[in-house]
Structure formats: C-alpha cells, structure tokens
Amino acid sequence: MIIAQQKNIQDIAAMVGDCKKVLLAGCGGCVTVCLSGGEKETEILAAALRLMKKQAGQPLATVTYTATRQCEPEFIPPMDELVRDVDAVISLACGVGVQYLAERYKDKWIVPAMDTMFAGGATGFGSWEEKCGLCGDCVLHRTGGICPVIRCSKSIMNGPCGGSQHGKCEISKEVDCAWQLIYDRMKALGRLSELTVIQPPKDWSKARDGGPRRILREDLIKG
Amino acid sequence: MKYLSKLQKMLDSGHFAVTAEIGPPKHAGAHSIRHHAQLLKNHVDATNITDSQTAIVRLSSIASGVHILDCGIEPIVQMTVRDRNRIAIQADLLGAYSLGMRNLLCLSGDHQQFGNHPTSKNVFDIDSMQLIYLMSRMRDEKKFFCGEEIKEYEPRFFIGAVANPFADPFEYRVDRLEKKIEAGAQFIQTQCIFDMERFERFMEMVRARGLDQRAHILAGVTPLKSWRAAKYIQTGVSGMIVPDSLVERLKNAADPKKEGIKVCIEQIKHIRENIKGIHGVHVMAIAWEEVVPEIVEKAGLYPRPQVEFNPEEND
Incomplete structure (x- = not known):
C-alpha cells in the first residue's frame, strides 16, 4: 500500500492562512490503514487546526468528509455539496487523491495535508518500511x-x-x-x-x- | 605488443607498481594538484584522482587529470556512477580520452548522505559492474552503451576496479572480484588494508581461483596520522577494519605521525615479500600526499623502473 504521513500542522495551517472555512477530506484507503489520513486522523487534524487558529485570533470553521477512496473519481462527487461553501479543501489522501480533487473542483484551493512517502507496509506497530520502488x-x-x-x-x-x-x-x-x-x-x-x-x-x-x-x-x- | 597505458605496460612487464592518490581541492585552483603531482612525479607510476570523494564537491577528476598529465604523471581517472547517468558518463569519458587520459577506475561512489550536499539526488543509473563491462565493450567492440556503433576513435582505456576485502559478506567479496574481472577489469585496487590477517585470507581465496593471474591486484595502504584517525576509521567508516592493536600502537607512540609512516612502510614490505599475487601498492595518503615519497623510498621501491610509453601510439 501507499504509506503517507501528515505534514507539520504549522505548514498545513500556513497553506490555508487566509481561509475562514475549510473542508478536511480524509481517505478510507491506504492512509486509513497506515493511520495517517483516515476518518479519525481527519477529525483530529480539524480540531487541532481550529484550536490553533482560535488561539491566533483568526477562528477557522471546519467541515470533514472521508471518502471511501480519493484515488477513484467515482468516490469524489458525494463531497460536492460540502466543497461548495468552503474557501479551501485540505486533502488527507496521498498525492493521487489531492490531484483528483483539484481536477474536479477547478475553482477551489486544494492543498495536501500529507507527504506521500512510499509503497510498503508495516514492520511493527507504528513503523512502516518501503518495499517496492x-x-x-x-x-x-x-x-x-x-x-x-x-x-x-x-x-x-x-x-x-x-x-x-x-x-x-x-x-x-x-x-x-x-x-x-x-x-x-x-x-x-x-x-x-x-x-x-x-x-x-x-x-x-x-x-x-x-x-x-x-x-x-x-x-x-x-x- | 601495444599497451593501453604506461601503467599497463609497467604491470604487464612484471614490475611491482606504485600508485598514489591525489585528492582534488574544494575550489577552482589547480596549484595544490600541480604541487602534489610535482612532489610525486618521480616516486609513483601513476596517480588516482578521486571523483568528489565522500560525495564532497571537488575539482573534477578529469580536469585534475589534465593538470597531472601536464606535470608528467599518468593519471588514473576515477569515475563513480553516483553523479552521472549513462549519457554523461560516456560523454565525459570520451572527453577524458581525448585529453590524454588512459587509465580508468570504475566505482560506485560514496553515498551522497556523507557529503556536503546530502539533499542531492543520486543517480546510480548503472552500477560499477555495468560500467566496467560497458567501457570494455566500448573499447573492444566499438559500441556505445546502447549498442550503437562508434564509427571511429573509440576510447581505449586500461580499465580498473576496486575490491574491498573488509566488507561483508566476506566470501562473496572474492565472487564479486571475479565478477568484475569477468566484466572486464584489468587491474584492481583494494580498499585500505589495516587487517593484514583478513587480507591474507582474502588473497588465499583469490589465488585458489587464479584471479591474480587474470588481473593485476594492487594492495591499498594508508598511512595514519594519529590514533584518533585510526579510531574514526574503525568505528565511523563502514566497510573498514582497523585492529585494536594498531590503534594502541599509534596511541603509545611518541611521534604518532612518524609511527603511522613506519606502519605503512612495514605493511608494504610485508605485502611485497609475503603475499603472493600482489602486483603493486596503491598508497592513499588522505590529505597527506607529501609523505608518499618517503614511504616509497623507505619501502625499497625507489627509484622507479623507467618505462617508455607514448599515449599517442594507439591513436
């Protein structure tokens, strides 16, 4: 599977620095299995961003949605309604998902929350290793x-x-x-x-x- | 018989060869290269010029080779596969040959993580084994790496490779040396020898397979300046073995530098007198090139045999 890890939260916040409301889009595929961009991680990131922005005096509203898979276009339309009234979408999918979102939502600011790392698997709880180039x-x-x-x-x-x-x-x-x-x-x-x-x-x-x-x-x- | 280089002629004639290493500077001035070349000129048969060793940017090995040649020494151009893809390697080697380089040493190259550009992209398009094979095919079959014919003026290098008897898996090191000879390596320079006992075991296996008859093996030696240098190599450099006894010897020496030179001289004498199948020594005096003449003299390898070679004679 694709192994990805979240970027530093400061860097993610900076990408949506001028936004009032964002959608955090999780993915139910590989990043759920490698515990970095599934439903749970999406909710945690949304809460952390809200808290951070509130403390900075620039409150941020968030909505969340976790697609079955962002790497297949047919799973993306269900988030159309949510995307409509946000300033930006933060994707917690791998780079494939981010690009499918950018393709579909041509007038939206779409940013990655993740660094897509490699094709590999778990070597123990909390550790993953690259296996295939x-x-x-x-x-x-x-x-x-x-x-x-x-x-x-x-x-x-x-x-x-x-x-x-x-x-x-x-x-x-x-x-x-x-x-x-x-x-x-x-x-x-x-x-x-x-x-x-x-x-x-x-x-x-x-x-x-x-x-x-x-x-x-x-x-x-x-x- | 036509020879590809003076070094080949020297080795094929049965002389015990002496090569040394010159490390190019981290700037665009050639004075240190020329200074070292002048210093080593009468004491060595050829000098290696490293290709941005330990992945630190330095004046290029081929450009350094021009300066060295100009000073009257035959260069051994080191070419790593770390920084160039197959297009750049061939282009640079065509150029090197046109500038008078005749000896080529093919290596993998230290990983860029060790150097001053650890965030760079490594290339490793081909590996050192493939480089040896493709360069010997270029010479013998007049073909580019892709198989296309070279119509004229194919580069005709005397091709060398390295062997590290101190890396693992130990037994496979001999298999891999054989593989390099099969690929076309005509001379071999070994990694710095500090563990003589292991080197002798390596050479036993090499001789048992007759590999010393198929390529000229030059034993690598390095004079150490201090026990700290020995300790650093022992613990900090992968693929090197330094016995504790050597670290202690340098630690207890009144003048560690003198002792380091003495150890190196003893090693050369031991290798030359006791280890069969060795056709020369390669002195890698890292950032200490000026001690090479003394080492060569005291090891009984001076004066050097005079071998005439005209680099144009193959063209």
Whole structure:
C-alpha cells in the first residue's frame, strides 16, 4: 500500500492562512490503514487546526468528509455539496487523491495535508518500511524476493558495494544491506551461482524517468 | 605488443607498481594538484584522482587529470556512477580520452548522505559492474552503451576496479572480484588494508581461483596520522577494519605521525615479500600526499623502473 504521513500542522495551517472555512477530506484507503489520513486522523487534524487558529485570533470553521477512496473519481462527487461553501479543501489522501480533487473542483484551493512517502507496509506497530520502488521492471525473481532497486541505497544490481558491513548499509546501522539479505537468501536456497551473472543496466524508461506512466489494457477497453 | 597505458605496460612487464592518490581541492585552483603531482612525479607510476570523494564537491577528476598529465604523471581517472547517468558518463569519458587520459577506475561512489550536499539526488543509473563491462565493450567492440556503433576513435582505456576485502559478506567479496574481472577489469585496487590477517585470507581465496593471474591486484595502504584517525576509521567508516592493536600502537607512540609512516612502510614490505599475487601498492595518503615519497623510498621501491610509453601510439 501507499504509506503517507501528515505534514507539520504549522505548514498545513500556513497553506490555508487566509481561509475562514475549510473542508478536511480524509481517505478510507491506504492512509486509513497506515493511520495517517483516515476518518479519525481527519477529525483530529480539524480540531487541532481550529484550536490553533482560535488561539491566533483568526477562528477557522471546519467541515470533514472521508471518502471511501480519493484515488477513484467515482468516490469524489458525494463531497460536492460540502466543497461548495468552503474557501479551501485540505486533502488527507496521498498525492493521487489531492490531484483528483483539484481536477474536479477547478475553482477551489486544494492543498495536501500529507507527504506521500512510499509503497510498503508495516514492520511493527507504528513503523512502516518501503518495499517496492515501483520501477516498472521487476527483478525480484533474480534477487531472492528482496528488492535491490529500493532497499539498496545505491540501487545496485550487482551488489553489495564496499560499504556493506555486519549486514548493514554504509548509510546507517539502522538500515539492512539489501545485498547481504539477497546473498543470505540465495545461499540458503542453493542459488548463489545465479548472482555471478552480470546483471545488465536497468530500463529506467519503465520507471518515473519516462514521464507519467500509463497502462492501456486492450482486453478491457474493447470489453 | 601495444599497451593501453604506461601503467599497463609497467604491470604487464612484471614490475611491482606504485600508485598514489591525489585528492582534488574544494575550489577552482589547480596549484595544490600541480604541487602534489610535482612532489610525486618521480616516486609513483601513476596517480588516482578521486571523483568528489565522500560525495564532497571537488575539482573534477578529469580536469585534475589534465593538470597531472601536464606535470608528467599518468593519471588514473576515477569515475563513480553516483553523479552521472549513462549519457554523461560516456560523454565525459570520451572527453577524458581525448585529453590524454588512459587509465580508468570504475566505482560506485560514496553515498551522497556523507557529503556536503546530502539533499542531492543520486543517480546510480548503472552500477560499477555495468560500467566496467560497458567501457570494455566500448573499447573492444566499438559500441556505445546502447549498442550503437562508434564509427571511429573509440576510447581505449586500461580499465580498473576496486575490491574491498573488509566488507561483508566476506566470501562473496572474492565472487564479486571475479565478477568484475569477468566484466572486464584489468587491474584492481583494494580498499585500505589495516587487517593484514583478513587480507591474507582474502588473497588465499583469490589465488585458489587464479584471479591474480587474470588481473593485476594492487594492495591499498594508508598511512595514519594519529590514533584518533585510526579510531574514526574503525568505528565511523563502514566497510573498514582497523585492529585494536594498531590503534594502541599509534596511541603509545611518541611521534604518532612518524609511527603511522613506519606502519605503512612495514605493511608494504610485508605485502611485497609475503603475499603472493600482489602486483603493486596503491598508497592513499588522505590529505597527506607529501609523505608518499618517503614511504616509497623507505619501502625499497625507489627509484622507479623507467618505462617508455607514448599515449599517442594507439591513436
């Protein structure tokens, strides 16, 4: 899933500094699961903003609405009525949701409450980790199911580099060396010889470097 | 037999080579590079020029190479894959060759987090293994990285790589060295050796696979100025091993700098006399280039053999 975290409340308040009334739009998708932008977090942020603005002598009115998912246009129209009489909308969805809101409400000021972080999952209660670099050209079958693109800080395809020590990455003792993990797993599977193959340069045009990516499925379009 | 560089000729002729490292300055003045080049000129066979090492912006390795060449030393251009994509790497290396550079060392590069621009975007479009392979293919098959033909004047570098026997997983370091040789590495410079026992175990495995016969391995050494420097490398630099005994030796020394030089000389002698399969030393006197001549002399590696090489002879 997409993991996102809330921006600093001062920064969020500054984005709607001249507004009298705002809609805080939560999302029932990934950000609900990662406890950062669901219904509960939306109510808490609304209350915190009201309190903050009241203390600053610029009272702010808030309304809230949590869409099933902001990343699908069909779930957005139900908030049309609420959007009509606010000065701005603060979206607690990932960047996809913010953009769908901006597309639909062309004359409204739409701002993000979140920093969209990565595709990953929980590693324990209150901790999440990136697992997939969304590179569009999966190599997990060659690396024992451990992604070097995103879990190696240099995205090395023929690792590990000389900075790997005691299973950790050179950038931090808190970061596992992805290539140590790959080596250990391939060794355990009796497939170390596969790592001796020189992996060719990656096709980054399938990643973000090729512009916004699109998928067209003829089978579904023709239906 | 045509050689790609003076360093290759020296190594292929069976001489025990001496290379050193010059770190370019954090400004646009060349005087320190030229000063160090003049100082090292008669004592080393070639000098590496680092490519913004530890991700700190410095005068470029290729531009430094021009100054060094001008002072009469053969440069070894270091090229990391951290800062340039495959287009910039090829463009810069075509340029480097046109300026007379003949030795190329391919590296990953320290992560930008360690440098003075930690918020920069890293590139790592290709990795060091791929760079070695693609540059040797460029020379041998006259092809750009994409496969397109180079019609004329393909760059013909003597290609080197690095190996770190002190990083983990230990056994895989030999596999990876073999992989680099398979990819096209002709010479290897190792990470600074402080743990001689581990290095000897590494070399045993290297010799058992005959890798020392397939590439020239130069042992990396670094003179330490103080026990604090030793301690810092021991605890603060990933992929380095410094034994406690060395830290203690420097701590107890009346003159730590002299002791550091002495240790380095002992290491070179030990490597040369006792470790088979080593074809030279690479002295990395970090921000201390001026001690290299003394180390080379006292290690019994001076005067250097005179090898004639004309960089134009391949063109």
